[in-house]
Amino acid sequence: MDSSSVFTTCPYCGVGCGVQLEWTTASVTVSGLDDHPANLGRLCSKGTALAETLELPDRLLYPHVGGRRVSWGQAVATVAERFRAAITRHGPDSVAFYVSGQLLTEDYYVANKLMKGFIGSANIDTNSRLCMSSAVAAHKRAFGEDLVPGCYEDIEQAEMVVLAGSNTAWCHPVLFRRLQAARERNPDLYVVAIDPRRTYTASSADLHLALAPGSDAVLWNGLLVYLAEQDAMDRDFVARHTAGLEAALAAARKSAPDIDAVAWRCELSAGDVRRFYQRFAATGRVVSCYSQGLGQSSSGTDKINALINCHLATGRIGRPGATPLSLTGQPNAMGGREVGGLANQLAAHREIEDPEARRQVQDFWNAPAMPQRPGLKAVELFDAVAGGRIKALWIMATNPAVSLPEAGKVRRALRDCFVVVSDCVANSDTARLADVLLPAATWGEKDGTVTNSVRLISRQRPLRPPPGEARPDWWIVCQVARAMGFGSAFAYNGPAAIFREHAALSALNRGRRLFDLSALADLSDERYERLKPLAWPVTAENPRGTLRLFVDRRFPTPDGRARFVAVTPRPPVHPAARSLPFVLNSGRVRDHWHTLTRTGAVPSLSGHDPEPFVEVNPHDAAAFGLEDGGLAEVAGPTGGAIVVRVRCSYRQRRGSLFVPMHWNGAFAARAWVNDLVPPVIDPVSGQPESKHAPAAIRPFACDWYAFVLCRKALPAAEIAPSYWCRLRAAPGIWRYELAGSGPVPDWERWLGEGEWVEYRDTRQRCYRGALLRDNHLEACLCLGPDPRLPARRPLIEWMQQDHLDAGQRAGIVALVEEAGAENTVCACFQVTEAMVRRALDQGAEDLEALGRLLGAGGKCGACRPELEALLRGQ
Incomplete structure (x- = not known):
């Protein structure tokens, strides 16, 4: 690096793109790092606009207690005193931390260490519970450990890519561009999209399976049965390296005995199901990517295991271009799990209910206490807040008043608890309910590491010091730990020291688990500063990391074999009913992130979807008196209701509604979609069923x-x-x-x-x-x-x-011109749909022509799927 550039990592999704910041006294420019293995120089619209987020409005700059600005010393003393008092009176389980995939690994490490090793409770959970815990549980059941076996290069080496419950074009745009580039190089690369909605991802696929919401496990069970009947399994791999096939196959035959039964239960044509099964069976290199569409379910763990079963049956794992591939939602969901950020984990991928694991971690930390049972998972944790069992709660870098199911109940519960919030903004829905506000550093100021979807550890480096009195999260946690009397265990002089301890703890895994950073345990501050991206395990044998796991066909289970899981499909807990006839699905839009804290400050990112909306099929809109562009009230089983703009689209399945999850009380009147989602969770993972809530809709008339x-x-x-x-x-x-x-x-x-x-x-x-x-x-x-x-x-x-x-x-x-299609299609060049349609009328016939005329599609490429749909007349 020279004095005018910083190499860092994007703070948005789990792709983990490398970013180069170039600055002068007058400006900061952002570009993708060409040699970063995650993005190879690409950035999406959000990443491209990162420079515009460096000056966030409503920035929290100073500590506050009871709404009054105080010194750091006063704030830390207040937090320590209130937590100590709760522990003394009610025991260690009366306090909790709720943390975030936005934290760096070093932040996560000290928070987990304080709660589990020194307070002595496992009540630390993370918003990653809401998006990744079903994948984690499925991987542990199948592979023996929380890990993703493949890498992004597998997408480019595949002959077939299955996108299951993943709107990759919007939620992981850089990966989608890598897939598109691979298809341009190899026109025979076959893409299947499995999604009830005809998203822009689905529109670009060779085959779109618009299955009934919640029926994914039936589809994958049917594939397992088909593979067995067509003798398309890798019998040698199954015999040598797996266990449990017969039980899994017997369960699959009960729910999906043949293609006709699968088609009926999934509401698909038998021809499309057969096409999918035949192509999967005949293709050697298959990558199956899955995300929230599978995981955010009351049976999400089973759905993901049903998918993994098909890869184990065919031996399509540990080989180039052949792997199940979980796509992570947040930048450091995996890093948080590495250090035990979930309530049912210990640090370094250890199990909290394993006495030997507890003893080793306690000895390593020289800790006075260690919980013997898992703590409360996210939904349970906030139920305990509502029930008065949690007396003091520390929320870090997340907004549960918006993001949790039955969010209205969460907001009410927080009013009756002692709440500490450390964040970078003062006006989030959660921050407004805090007793203590602690100003935290944010992207561009943070210094540490993150781990992306495919185990790749990258550095986040600061462009500048935090403004005002904002401080790094690890520093804040350590200050509170010292004030609680644990000073010697939290006397770090910087993030490099924390990382070294984290890596040294992982060395205890040698020969037992694949998570191992032992080769980095003696990393100097200078080497830490220069650390380049590398995927764990990082050991003496593989000092530059490990791209792909299970090449040797051995799994981190007691007998070294992967496990098939017998899956009995279960329908969503709350089906549609007469009073609530629709299925409500929530998710992301292309240019926004989480609850708008960062992207909501960027004008170029607000034009694509400027308002909260409900997407509804035009036939349903006509039946219920809804007008495209009008307002509608959407109600759910929790008693809550929201008011949002109506967007009619044939991309939406009849009988279903889609509402984005981003808008909240800081940006809209009544748009908390999670107010409508009941707190139903997967019994294995604890992940909420955010993709399937019964709902009603009606016009909302105004004068x-x-x-x-x-x-x-x-x-x-x-x-x-x-x-x-x-x-x-x-x-x-x-x-x-x-x-x-x-x-x-x-x-x-x-x-x-x-x-x-x-x-x-x-x-x-x-x-x-x-x-x-x-x-x-x-x-x-x-x-x-x-x-x-x-x-x-x-x-x-x-x-x-x-x-x-x-x-x-x-x-x-x-002005008399009606707004029409003025929403932005291309955020980089502010090109609207109306501008694209005019260009098409003037003779533009392909993406290259649109790029020449408008610039659209020529920079980040996130808009290309929509441009292609407009070219097709969709």
């Missing part, structure tokens, strides 16, 4: 609809309590979408004084207004009796100008 563009934050909840959402329209410009009943708001009160240019049509009940100061457009608004309002984009562009000419002044109130 008026409006949008406002302005340069200041407005009290939107006071102006339009029925419906509002806000986003960053451009640097320094807020966009508000509003609707309400009753009198129209007094806009001058909210927007201020100045020269008002106005247009009123009392008959049509339409209003256009603009506030000018010195011929500069300060604010503008449009209002009407229905949601069909003029386009926002021209007004946003005019607000960015220094002065308006006479034509623009007149045009502000004369």
Whole structure:
């Protein structure tokens, strides 16, 4: 590195892309690292816009206790005192930590060490429980350890790629681009997408299996039966290196005896099922990628084991281009599990119920206490908060008031508990409920390591020191540990020292587990600073890491054999019913992340999906009186209801609804989709069933609809309590979408004084207004009796100008063009769908032509699946 560049890792999904930051006194530029094995120079729209997140609005800069700014010493003393008091009065299990895949491994390590080794409770769990725990449990059952056997190169070496419950084009765009590039090099590479929705991922596949929600295990059980009947198994591999096939096959035959039965139960055509099975059986190099569509289920562990069974039956594991491949949701979900960040783990992949494992970890830490049973998993933990059993809770770098099932209950529970929140922003739904706020460093300031989906450890390096009094999470935890009397065990001088201890602890695994960083246990500070990406295990025999596991066909089980798991498919716990006739599915959109803390601050990322929405099939919309672009109220079995924009799409399966999980009380009025999700969990993994909740939908009528563009934050909840959402329209410009009943708001009160240019049509009940100061457009608004309002984009562009000419002044109130398809398709070049359609009308016939005319698709490539769909007329 030279003085003007930093090599680091992206803070978003589990792909773990390498990022290069170049800075001058005036600017920071972001690019992908060409030699990083995760992304090979590519970045998605979110990664490309990382420089725009370095100055987060609403940044938490100073410690606060009871809403009052205090010193670090006061804040740390308060946390330590309240935790000590709870432990003294109610025992160690009366306190808990809830941590995050956004933490670095070093942060996770000290938090886990403090809770399990020194407080003496296992009540530390993580938001990774919500997205990865079913995969973890399935891997442990099949392989004997929490590990992912393959690597991203396997996708490029495969002859067939199955995307099961994974909208890869939106949730892991860089991997999807790698897959697309592989298909360009090898047109025979066959892609299957298994998803109830016809996502952009599914649209690009050779075969889309739009199965009934929740029926995945039946489909994979049927494949196992087919492989046996067609003699398509690797009998030698099965005999030498596995156990349990007969029981798994017997269970599979009960639920999926033949193709016709599978087709009926999965609501697929028998021809499509047969096509999938035949191709899988005949193809030697198959990679099956799976993500939240399988895991976020009350039977997610079984679904993933049913998939893995098919790879074990054919020996398609430990070979180039042949592996089951879990796609991780967060940047450091795996790193957190390496150090025991789940309530049912110890550090270094050890089992908390194993007495020998407990003794070894306790001796290594010289710890005074060690829990003998697992702690509370995420949903159970917050139930214990609601029930008063947890007296003090520390939440780190996550927003459970939004992300957990029955989130309204979580918010109510937090009001009656002593809550500490360490985070980088002060206005999240969870932060607003905290008794103590601790300002934490964020990306661009953090220093440590993360582990991606395929065991690849990468460094996150800081571009600058944290602003104000923000501090790294590991430092905050260590300060509290010292104040609680555990100082000698937490006297680290930096993240390198923590990493060395973590690696040394892993060395105890030699010969027992594959997680082993023993070759890094004596890493100097200088070598730690220069550490290049490498995949564990990292041992004396493999000092540069291990790309692919199970090449030797041995598994970390007592007899060295992998395990088939007998799977009896179970339907979702709460099926649709007469009063709740729809299946509600939640998930991500392309350009946003989690609860908008970072991406919500970036104007270029808000144009693709500017509002919370419900996607509904047009036939269902017509049957229930819903209007595309109108508002709808969606209700669930928990008694909660949300109000969101209607988006009609044939991509949505009839009888199902899709609502994104990102919007929350900081960005919208009533858009907490997890308020509607009942707290049903997988009995093995504890992962919630976030993909299947019964729901009802109906139109949400309002007397008026409006949008406002302005340069200041407005009290939107006071102006339009029925419906509002806000986003960053451009640097320094807020966009508000509003609707309400009753009198129209007094806009001058909210927007201020100045020269008002106005247009009123009392008959049509339409209003256009603009506030000018010195011929500069300060604010503008449009209002009407229905949601069909003029386009926002021209007004946003005019607000960015220094002065308006006479034509623009007149045009502000004369706007009649309906918004139409003005949502952004290409975030990098701010290309809208309308612009793409005009280019198609002018003769553009392929991606290259669109790139030449508009730039779209030529930078990060995240928009290419949508551009391809538009080219196909979809």
